[in-house]
Amino acid sequence: MLSGLDDVCRLWYTSGAAFSAHSMGLIIRWSCMNDIVGNSAAAADERYIVKAIDQAYIAEANGDVPIGCVIVYEDRVIAKAYNQREQLNDPTAHAEIIALTQAAEFVGSWRLAGCTVYVTLEPCPMCAGALVLARIDRLVYGCDDPKTGGCKSLYNIVQDARLNHRVEVASGVLADKCSRQLQEFFQRRRG
Numbered sequence: 768m769l770s771g772l773d774d775v776c777r778l779w780y781t782s783g784a785a786f787s788a789h790s791m792g793l794i795i796r797w798s799c800m801n802d803i804v805g806n807s808a809a810a811a812d813e814r815y816i817v818k819a820i821d822q823a824y825i826a827e828a829n830g831d832v833p834i835g836c837v838i839v840y841e842d843r844v845i846a847k848a849y850n851q852r853e854q855l856n857d858p859t860a861h862a863e864i865i866a867l868t869q870a871a872e873f874v875g876s877w878r879l880a881g882c883t884v885y886v887t888l889e890p891c892p893m894c895a896g897a898l899v900l901a902r903i904d905r906l907v908y909g910c911d912d913p914k915t916g917g918c919k920s921l922y923n924i925v926q927d928a929r930l931n932h933r934v935e936v937a938s939g940v941l942a943d944k945c946s947r948q949l950q951e952f953f954q955r956r957r958g
């Protein structure tokens with residue numbers, strides 16, 4: 768009788784242990800999956816910021832401050848642009864504004880829900896306002912702009928609760944690379 772109870776206990780412990788081991792396996796597998804998904808999302812962000820950096824080099828070649836932007840919709844680049852302020856002699860010809868116009872043309876609507884904007888530098892107040900107006904889902908940018916940043920540094924227009932739309936923001940993606948590109952441009956211009 769006692770040994771029978773003992774057996775039941777042993778069975779219960781064994782199955783309990785087996786269950787725990789199984790659960791742990793699931794938890795480990797689940798957290799690994801989360802890491803993989805998280806890592807691949809971060810890798811995609813970096814990949815698109817690299818494309819924005821490539822655009823910024825075109826601005827630089829034209830004598831404009833190197834700032835580049837790409838817009839992604841359903842995992843494809845639907846707009847790419849660079850700062851053209853000097854080239855077009857237009858104070859509003861920022862990379863983001865030009866890219867938003869291209870993206871709206873692609874989507875066939877001024878509402879750019881589902882789009883992510885990748886830009887090398889923190890958007891200024893004008894561009895931050897345009898991102899809100901365009902109902903952009905997500906903004907990913909490289910380095911902060913302590914002098915004119917409108918998404919964190921001076922203002923946070925894209926997440927202002929008083930406005931009718933808020934944008935999810937990821938900042939600091941390849942920040943060193945983005946700020947180095949700007950620093951080198953200004954150093955060369957001074958030298």
Ligand code: ZN
Pocket residue numbers: 861863890891892893894895
């Ligand atoms: Zn701007």
